Amino acid sequence: MGEKFIITIDGPGGAGKSTIGKILAKKLDYVYLDTGALYRALAYKALKEKILIDDPASLATLCRHTEVVLKNNRGHLNVYVDGEDVERKIRTEEVGLAASKISTFPVVREKLLDLQRQAGIQGGIIAEGRDMGSVVFPGADYKFYLDASVEERTRRRHQELLQKNSVAEYESIKKDMQARDRQDSQREIAPLKAPEGSVMIDSDHLSIEEVVEKIISTISIK
Numbered sequence: 001m002g003e004k005f006i007i008t009i010d011g012p013g014g015a016g017k018s019t020i021g022k023i024l025a026k027k028l029d030y031v032y033l034d035t036g037a038l039y040r041a042l043a044y045k046a047l048k049e050k051i052l053i054d055d056p057a058s059l060a061t062l063c064r065h066t067e068v069v070l071k072n073n074r075g076h077l078n079v080y081v082d083g084e085d086v087e088r089k090i091r092t093e094e095v096g097l098a099a100s101k102i103s104t105f106p107v108v109r110e111k112l113l114d115l116q117r118q119a120g121i122q123g124g125i126i127a128e129g130r131d132m133g134s135v136v137f138p139g140a141d142y143k144f145y146l147d148a149s150v151e152e153r154t155r156r157r158h159q160e161l162l163q164k165n166s167v168a169e170y171e172s173i174k175k176d177m178q179a180r181d182r183q184d185s186q187r188e189i190a191p192l193k194a195p196e197g198s199v200m201i202d203s204d205h206l207s208i209e210e211v212v213e214k215i216i217s218t219i220s221i222k
């Protein structure tokens with residue numbers, strides 16, 4: 001595989017996109033772009049500065065006064081906000097829900113669009129999110145839509161939190177997951193959906209290795 005493709009993975013939260021994306025990027029020697037981290041980074045700053053996250057004018061001001069940069073850290077494109085590496089601070093449920101909220105506003109999506117496209121301009125990228133194959137990279141070489149039932153995604157998130165010794169309650173994780181699914185797929189711009197021409201993978205009964213294998217074999221066959 002000498003060519004440097006653009007490979008997109010879209011799907012709902014908790015479907016395994018980041019785990020799979022990181023493994024694929026390593027295997028193929030590609031860079032890995034987690035676009036959810038960009039929305040989370042802006043949401044993190046909004047929460048920190050107590051900006052109204054459902055007010056377009058406040059979000060426009062936030063976007064105007066925030067510098068968001070991606071830096072390649074051994075194949076992983078890390079997000080910096082106003083010079084600060086925020087990777088560790090953006091992984092909470094609170095930031096995730098706020099990211100989902102602010103991502104419904106055009107001003108936020110426009111701010112992050114170019115940055116994402118620039119990252120993929122030379123190919124050799126695994127980009128994951130909600131609108132990778134539909135809006136950001138409609139001409140991607142390979143598009144995947146990774147799905148799993150809400151029960152399975154909740155179970156995985158629950159396990160993950162328990163392993164970190166965090167307080168985790170299955171039913172409340174499931175409720176947050178459903179709220180986020182609704183918000184991400186019912187918004188007007190760039191809603192979560194399987195992009196045209198994408199390969200659908202339902203990971204409910206597949207291991208991480210099996211999903212990676214499916215993707216690699218699709219890429220090699222074409």
Ligand code: DC
Binds near residue numbers: 013039103128129130
């Ligand atoms: O994948 P994640 O949970 O880190 O994403 C956080 C939120 O960011 C998600 O609920 C919706 C938004 N998002 C988006 O609108 N478009 C993307 N390409 C990626 C994430």
